[in-house]
Amino acid sequence: MKNLPPLNALKVFEAAARHLSFTKAAEELHVTPGAVSQQIKALEDYIGGRLFRRTKRALLLTDAAQASLPILREAFDKLEEASRILTARGDSKRLTISVAPSLAAKWLVPRLDRFHERMPEIEVWISADMEVVDFAVDDVDLAIRYGAGRYLGLETELLMEESILPVCSPRLLQGAHPLRSPHDLAHHPLLHDGSPDQDDMANTNWAMWLKAAGVSEIDAKRGAKFNQSSLVIEAAVAGKGVALAKQTIALADLEAGRLVAPFDLTTPSNFSYYLVHPASKSRNAAVKAFKKWLHEEAATGSVNSAAQIAAQ
Amino acid sequence: MKNLPPLNALKVFEAAARHLSFTKAAEELHVTPGAVSQQIKALEDYIGGRLFRRTKRALLLTDAAQASLPILREAFDKLEEASRILTARGDSKRLTISVAPSLAAKWLVPRLDRFHERMPEIEVWISADMEVVDFAVDDVDLAIRYGAGRYLGLETELLMEESILPVCSPRLLQGAHPLRSPHDLAHHPLLHDGSPDQDDMANTNWAMWLKAAGVSEIDAKRGAKFNQSSLVIEAAVAGKGVALAKQTIALADLEAGRLVAPFDLTTPSNFSYYLVHPASKSRNAAVKAFKKWLHEEAATGSVNSAAQIAAQ
DNA sequence: ATTTTCGTGTAAGTTTTTCTGAAGACAAAA
DNA sequence: TTTTGTCTTCAGAAAAACTTACACGAAAAT
Numbered sequence: 001m002k003n004l005p006p007l008n009a010l011k012v013f014e015a016a017a018r019h020l021s022f023t024k025a026a027e028e029l030h031v032t033p034g035a036v037s038q039q040i041k042a043l044e045d046y047i048g049g050r051l052f053r054r055t056k057r058a059l060l061l062t063d064a065a066q067a068s069l070p071i072l073r074e075a076f077d078k079l080e081e082a083s084r085i086l087t088a089r090g091d092s093k094r095l096t097i098s099v100a101p102s103l104a105a106k107w108l109v110p111r112l113d114r115f116h117e118r119m120p121e122i123e124v125w126i127s128a129d130m131e132v133v134d135f136a137v138d139d140v141d142l143a144i145r146y147g148a149g150r151y152l153g154l155e156t157e158l159l160m161e162e163s164i165l166p167v168c169s170p171r172l173l174q175g176a177h178p179l180r181s182p183h184d185l186a187h188h189p190l191l192h193d194g195s196p197d198q199d200d201m202a203n204t205n206w207a208m209w210l211k212a213a214g215v216s217e218i219d220a221k222r223g224a225k226f227n228q229s230s231l232v233i234e235a236a237v238a239g240k241g242v243a244l245a246k247q248t249i250a251l252a253d254l255e256a257g258r259l260v261a262p263f264d265l266t267t268p269s270n271f272s273y274y275l276v277h278p279a280s281k282s283r284n285a286a287v288k289a290f291k292k293w294l295h296e297e298a299a300t301g302s303v304n305s306a307a308q309i310a311a312q
Numbered sequence: 313m314k315n316l317p318p319l320n321a322l323k324v325f326e327a328a329a330r331h332l333s334f335t336k337a338a339e340e341l342h343v344t345p346g347a348v349s350q351q352i353k354a355l356e357d358y359i360g361g362r363l364f365r366r367t368k369r370a371l372l373l374t375d376a377a378q379a380s381l382p383i384l385r386e387a388f389d390k391l392e393e394a395s396r397i398l399t400a401r402g403d404s405k406r407l408t409i410s411v412a413p414s415l416a417a418k419w420l421v422p423r424l425d426r427f428h429e430r431m432p433e434i435e436v437w438i439s440a441d442m443e444v445v446d447f448a449v450d451d452v453d454l455a456i457r458y459g460a461g462r463y464l465g466l467e468t469e470l471l472m473e474e475s476i477l478p479v480c481s482p483r484l485l486q487g488a489h490p491l492r493s494p495h496d497l498a499h500h501p502l503l504h505d506g507s508p509d510q511d512d513m514a515n516t517n518w519a520m521w522l523k524a525a526g527v528s529e530i531d532a533k534r535g536a537k538f539n540q541s542s543l544v545i546e547a548a549v550a551g552k553g554v555a556l557a558k559q560t561i562a563l564a565d566l567e568a569g570r571l572v573a574p575f576d577l578t579t580p581s582n583f584s585y586y587l588v589h590p591a592s593k594s595r596n597a598a599v600k601a602f603k604k605w606l607h608e609e610a611a612t613g614s615v616n617s618a619a620q621i622a623a624q
Numbered sequence: 625a626t627t628t629t630c631g632t633g634t635a636a637g638t639t640t641t642t643c644t645g646a647a648g649a650c651a652a653a654a
Numbered sequence: 655t656t657t658t659g660t661c662t663t664c665a666g667a668a669a670a671a672c673t674t675a676c677a678c679g680a681a682a683a684t
Contacts, residue, residue, distance in 0.1 A: 011319065
């Protein structure tokens with residue numbers, strides 16, 4: 001019965017008309033300018049006329065295009081509204097995220113208010129669990145996992161890489177045995193990260209680190225061991241010794257000055273943080289929005305809003 | 313900036329919700345029920361909830377889906393309106409069709425009012441010309457050509473096949489030498505279709521026809537020759553002899569009783585009618601509508617509106 | 625109570641559409 | 655003039671949509 005125009009072409013046209021620039025529209029839509037050009041051409045073929053007057057100076061809308069624009073905007077506004085209604089009901093605005101407790105405490109939670117600012121209508125539930133979740137059983141929409149990136153039957157994408165570095169309270173830089181070189185570690189307890197997800201490959205334990213640093217006289221087994229990365233950090237903040245910490249987990253305390261990195265020797269981890277979810281969740285609008293935000297946070301690095309704002 | 317839902321899925325949902333049936337929606341959209349089911353599922357994944365309650369008895373809308381529906385309808389109405397505005401300007405509502413004069417006179421023009429009824433906003437211009445059009449030069453949107461279907465660089469699709477049969481005025485069935493068998497043709501002038509697009513392969517000229525009918529004693533060269541198929545028909549209607557006519561061109565006069573087919577011997581032509589246009593026109597809404605209508609007319613066969621209505 | 629019919633759901637594979645990447649054309653800015 | 659920015663075009667790649675084929679359950683028919 002109906003005779004609807006090509007919808008995606010209209011969407012592209014609306015963006016191009018708003019910016020009066022194919023390039024800008026392409027950016028907004030996250031496609032190449034060529035794709036925009038082709039969609040506009042398709043719509044022009046469909047209507048049998050031009051939408052833009054391509055003058056030497058600039059891009060101008062034809063009268064018909066100009067006239068259609070307000071109506072088009074209304075239409076898209078209504079589509080968005082309809083989408084909002086559909087998305088808002090039931091449990092759909094609750095997003096359940098499964099994260100390891102340390103990453104949750106030291107990385108995700110400190111940033112979460114920024115996501116809430118952006119999408120106040122999405123309620124985020126953090127499920128911090130040492131166990132690996134079963135998407136089929138638990139009602140989890142998205143998991144952030146630290147590992148090698150192989151999760152069969154699930155869609156996986158890299159969120160950020162991890163690296164390892166020694167950190168300690170700034171107080172340890174002064175005092176009887178100030179930390180100046182790796183050899184000074186002899187005078188301080190070592191704090192070990194024994195979290196179960198610990199990368200058992202090279203360079204994430206003190207033995208490996210000391211070897212890489214060329215220090216042989218220190219017993220790598222010395223000191224306390226913690227089963228969560230965040231606890232290692234807490235111990236270091238309390239001045240209990242020098243922790244070999246995950247950079248990501250230590251970041252907030254480093255920025256706050258509660259921790260310092262005494263040596264300029266950071267080694268990459270073989271493990272990284274991955275976003276993992278079942279294929280069906282990949283189309284979910286809330287999951288998409290949260291993933292996008294996570295990627296932005298990971299790219300920004302800092303926990304500080306200021307840095308976040310400056311980066312934009 | 314914007315966060316639009318998947319537009320095609322919304323379109324499918326609107327149709328499915330309106331019919332409360334995936335199958336009906338599939339018919340309306342000219343796709344299979346499976347395609348509808350998948351689009352609905354995609355939208356359900358996107359919103360993270362269900363759109364339909366699948367009860368044992370029937371398909372019911374969820375509250376959210378129900379609530380979104382009126383807004384969705386408004387949105388699509390506005391999109392249609394925008395499309396109308398875009399299509400209505402300039403020369404876009406004028407469709408120029410290139411047709412051979414005989415087909416124009418005897419087939420297309422008698423039916424054209426039915427297209428006008430359906431799409432009153434599209435103004436159809438008939439360009440009846442013996443010459444084959446050059447789409448680049450003439451401002452032609454669509455051509456109907458009689459031939460073998462090979463037109464390089466242009467999109468081509470079969471409209472209908474042609475067949476050849478002898479026709480004459482009903483008066484020739486009575487009188488001194490009534491036409492009862494092909495042998496009776498000896499007493500009547502033969503009318504020849506010498507139009508330049510004439511199929512030069514077998515069975516479209518009297519010599520071939522007579523041979524096929526097993527008549528050897530008649531001189532196939534006898535009688536008048538016309539350079540347009542429609543003129544042959546006119547001569548036959550006027551009782552000037554027996555024409556070997558294209559079925560399509562003769563149809564209107566046969567239905568009106570001005571012509572009769574004295575023998576039950578119709579032979580297919582090697583040529584057919586093809587719709588031809590440049591690739592860019594294939595997306596044009598007006599061209600699409602006209603092509604669709606042409607196909608329906610070709611399938612219906614009859615010129616009569618009554619038959620047309622009955623067939624629906 | 626079976627069997628048939630009808631409609632939805634799912635999987636695999638194909639077709640169509642859309643997009644990218646690379647190059648070209650053209651005009652404005654340097 | 656060269657450089658830069660923007661639109662356009664093309665072939666090929668990627669993604670989306672669709673078809674075909676079949677499974678399943680409920681309603682209708684036998």
